[in-house]
Amino acid sequence: MSQSAVSRVWRAFGLKPHRVDTFKISKDPLFVDKVRDVVGLYLDPPAKAVVLCVDEKSQIQALDRSAPVLPMLPGVPERQSFDYIRHGTTSLFAALESTTGQVISAVKRRHRHQEFLAFLRTIDKNVPAGLDVHVVLDNLATHKTPAVKTWLLKHPRLEAPRGALCAR
Template sequence: MEVSRRLRIAPDTVRTWRRRFIERGLDGLCDDPRPGVPRKITDADVERVIVKTLEETPKNATHWSTRSMAAATGMSQSTVSRIWRAFALAPHRSQTFKLSADPLFIDKVRDVVGLYLDPPEKALVLCVDEKSQIQALDRSQPVLPMMPGVPERRSHDYVWAGTTTLFAALEVATGKVIGSLHRRHRAAEFKKFLAKLDKEIPVDLQVHLILDNYATHKTPDIKRWLLAHPRFHLHFTPTSASWLNLVERWFAELTQKKLKRGVHRSVQALERDIRAWLADWNEQPRPFVWTKTADEILDKVAATADESLTQVTSSASLGSGSGSACGY
């Protein structure tokens, strides 16, 4: 009765499965043969579909579909679909990944994550980056507004009016953002942005900047400026690891809520909209809270690397019992 209550099933069901386990062990937990037409798809047929899915590709495509696999194996599309679902195979799906090759990857991860989770006292931690090539786009025809049952519609083509670049510094503790717009994206503009930060941040605070490895951040002119302003400390993210910079998450908010569906007939109009959105954000800023420790990140990266290496260096190996009644 205790098992029945915990699992919220009938007592007779508990007694039935307990009896079958006592009589036949683990084999008793598999489905018994059911009445009706005998099973037509054998374990060998199931294995053939799985091996073909994992180790071969069709002649005229990069991946299998249920239709092409059915034609290649002589089975029905529904049968192929059931087999793929049972073994969690989805040839139509793919994912991308990129592992950083930075030789200082571990040290940089620990440095940046340490600033997120345990920031220094009497200091400001800022995530800095540039969103370059923001395009001022005007649709070739007027946007049709949303109506009941009909989404907003816009023409696929557009009129290009120019670009601008947004330099942004996200304050990790509060979520406030200091931004600056420039028509060009060079070390000279980055130096101007550093000067803006120096002017707006109280002089009694040390400043820690988390930023990527872009060349404009490391020019001799920038290095000279940093020597003249010793309260500024730069912390570089590993190469190919922009996900480690929280300002990228803020750029995503700006893109989704303002830029993606925006219509701008000039760069000036685009910049006005960006400045207005930035001002609205800073009225009620929302910090992005980092929760993962450096060890958790490094463990996950190591697991991803091991998985990738395994998939590249080994092929699928299936036993003859892969399509038994317990699994399929």
């Protein structure tokens, strides 16, 4: 079979063998219940509450080009030098309110439970006092330290779906 014949078959059936997606099957016996809790919060948020999807992006390279970027011109793409200067790394903390698209964010030098606690305090300050806060998180170790659990117990308006953050 010729290469062009194979290409025609791939195009006809929308096949892209060079693309690969990955997935992971949870072994958590409560996974379905946890998914229902989280999805339920997003689809039908409680009255007088804010649902925030919280995540961190750590180890962001803080880079700067060694020469000024040359602007795009008609028929000429933007140009930048190939080399760069390292300014270390940083961590971005963000909380997305899915119903409004509002984002509460903070940039921190490190990515430990102390920085996560500081971000929870930022969330607490930025959400109006009359609202409960439902925080949807992954199971990162910094979310489950004794210090974080203790802080959450002292701030009961911040809640997490079952399994997203087991503070209670």
